[in-house]
Amino acid sequence: xKINPRCVHCLLxxxxxxxxLLTDDIDTVNAAVTAGLDALHRTYRPGExxxxxxxxxxxxxxxxxxxxxxxxxxxxxSRELAQEIMxxxxxxxxxxxxxxxxxxxxxxxxxxxTLDFGVDGFDxxxxxxxxxxxxxxxxxxxxxxxxxxxxxxxxxxxxxxNSGEVLLDTLxxxxxxxxxxxxxxxxxxxxxxxxxxxxxxxxxSIGAQVDRVLTTGSNAIGVCLDEAPAELVEAFEKTSxxxxxxxxxxxxxxxxxxxxxxxxxxxxCQSVADDMGLDTDILVARLVV
Amino acid sequence: xKINPRCVHCLLxxxxxxxxLLTDDIDTVNAAVTAGLDALHRTYRPGExxxxxxxxxxxxxxxxxxxxxxxxxxxxxSRELAQEIMxxxxxxxxxxxxxxxxxxxxxxxxxxxTLDFGVDGFDxxxxxxxxxxxxxxxxxxxxxxxxxxxxxxxxxxxxxxNSGEVLLDTLxxxxxxxxxxxxxxxxxxxxxxxxxxxxxxxxxSIGAQVDRVLTTGSNAIGVCLDEAPAELVEAFEKTSxxxxxxxxxxxxxxxxxxxxxxxxxxxxCQSVADDMGLDTDILVARLVV
Numbered sequence: 001x002k003i004n005p006r007c008v009h010c011l012l013x014x015x016x017x018x019x020x021l022l023t024d025d026i027d028t029v030n031a032a033v034t035a036g037l038d039a040l041h042r043t044y045r046p047g048e049x050x051x052x053x054x055x056x057x058x059x060x061x062x063x064x065x066x067x068x069x070x071x072x073x074x075x076x077x078s079r080e081l082a083q084e085i086m087x088x089x090x091x092x093x094x095x096x097x098x099x100x101x102x103x104x105x106x107x108x109x110x111x112x113x114t115l116d117f118g119v120d121g122f123d124x125x126x127x128x129x130x131x132x133x134x135x136x137x138x139x140x141x142x143x144x145x146x147x148x149x150x151x152x153x154x155x156x157x158x159x160x161x162n163s164g165e166v167l168l169d170t171l172x173x174x175x176x177x178x179x180x181x182x183x184x185x186x187x188x189x190x191x192x193x194x195x196x197x198x199x200x201x202x203x204x205s206i207g208a209q210v211d212r213v214l215t216t217g218s219n220a221i222g223v224c225l226d227e228a229p230a231e232l233v234e235a236f237e238k239t240s241x242x243x244x245x246x247x248x249x250x251x252x253x254x255x256x257x258x259x260x261x262x263x264x265x266x267x268x269c270q271s272v273a274d275d276m277g278l279d280t281d282i283l284v285a286r287l288v289v
Numbered sequence: 290x291k292i293n294p295r296c297v298h299c300l301l302x303x304x305x306x307x308x309x310l311l312t313d314d315i316d317t318v319n320a321a322v323t324a325g326l327d328a329l330h331r332t333y334r335p336g337e338x339x340x341x342x343x344x345x346x347x348x349x350x351x352x353x354x355x356x357x358x359x360x361x362x363x364x365x366x367s368r369e370l371a372q373e374i375m376x377x378x379x380x381x382x383x384x385x386x387x388x389x390x391x392x393x394x395x396x397x398x399x400x401x402x403t404l405d406f407g408v409d410g411f412d413x414x415x416x417x418x419x420x421x422x423x424x425x426x427x428x429x430x431x432x433x434x435x436x437x438x439x440x441x442x443x444x445x446x447x448x449x450x451n452s453g454e455v456l457l458d459t460l461x462x463x464x465x466x467x468x469x470x471x472x473x474x475x476x477x478x479x480x481x482x483x484x485x486x487x488x489x490x491x492x493x494s495i496g497a498q499v500d501r502v503l504t505t506g507s508n509a510i511g512v513c514l515d516e517a518p519a520e521l522v523e524a525f526e527k528t529s530x531x532x533x534x535x536x537x538x539x540x541x542x543x544x545x546x547x548x549x550x551x552x553x554x555x556x557x558c559q560s561v562a563d564d565m566g567l568d569t570d571i572l573v574a575r576l577v578v
Contacts, residue, residue, distance in 0.1 A: 005305055005308070005315075005318050005319050005321075005322040005323075006305055008301050008305070008322050008326060009298045009299075009300075009301035009302035009304075009305055010298075011298075012297050012298035012301060013298035013302070015298075016294055016295055016297070016298055019294070026294075026335075027335075029294050030294050030335040032294075033294040033297050034294075034333065034335070037297060037329065037330055037333060038330065040326065040330075041326055041327065041329075041330035044323065044326060046315075046316075046319040046323070
């Protein structure tokens, strides 16, 4: 996905937001915003890949803040929210392995993409995530290609998005494993935004539920192939299906040619929605072959 | 008023907003945003006057759009809304010249500061401005120094803010004139945002209601003394009271030492509200002596 001019102010808005998550020291906030502005000015070109720019901007801003992780508390909160929602999610998905169970698990995991912070107008409702979850589950997927995914589950590479959300992804992983498929889970190689990392895999003991866990090899936004380990690139080439969760993974994976690929996400910004030809604020499970 | 790091993304958001007011041609929008980003990168320094930066940013963005006026239609709409509201505003202010009439006129003129576009979350409600006007009039001023203005109305310099809004300012001007005061009205020297210019003075025939009309001498945000005509600087020095409408005039006039000065505005952004030590979204008539 290419950058849109509206991404310019949105990116700097997020840099400011996350600086305030870390500190109320105005000098540090200024340093982060100034660094983000520098990086944006250096990298912004119409037609450039959005994630290449956002990676440069966020890395610069992080560096200016001493490379501390501004989303630490938000990630802890996300994991708690996910753990609290799991009994309800499980009961909504139902028992056993089935075509309908898979579809419902995809719905739950896609709603999990709501566990996000810092996207204008789309912060998760911390106070009543359960009601929000139930409401979204009742509404279901607005784009639903789940039936077409079923024949492709033999050897899946599943790219996780956010902390907390990755726990809901295990509902889909259970279905794939139950159908006899292999699953390679991919998390971010180092902290970036509230993205899931190996820390999340360990906290939720997800390693035992999948065949393999790989990382993206760096803290780049989404997946940067230049920074990815050889096993991940090889996995992308050999897999029967890539499942790509969330907007940042969409932004990057849509730049490569890998097929088939399923994008599971909530459209939380106009640029991603436009690029997909969809409305904002809808639940999407789209297969691209 | 000094720039706050949150102004960075807000400024670029407005550049994007107004580019889309002018055109849906993506190249022009990109050119405007790129020019704004360049200017921001060139001028942004913590501690710098906010309006110095915003002037550079908007001028660059306007230049990239061929110096066409993106707010033309919004200004026409603002004037229509103001004309439609005037009978109600007049009836709420009441007949004749009086202390209470002056206060009510200040309330009406300050509500007029709602006639604005492009400030995040504070676009005027075009559909139901009358109901909004009545609601705000009933609520009244949250900061009300009008009683303290009364002894200072001998020779007033009144700096207008937006198109449309300036028509409501005439209610205050009528009271000042009725009390025997002189009024110098100041409008922007050239189109910038939806600010009132000589065109507004002519459309509403305001010239005959005041003793003199001056301009700021340029399209700078607020009042830039370096670009102001000598008569305006002299008027600031000799006046019995400066009345400064709106946020951009506050941002600039608060950088100079002129006293006494009355700020009439609705606090539509956090940076201005913080600088004034006030909440956002309140109606303010504050005297600084």
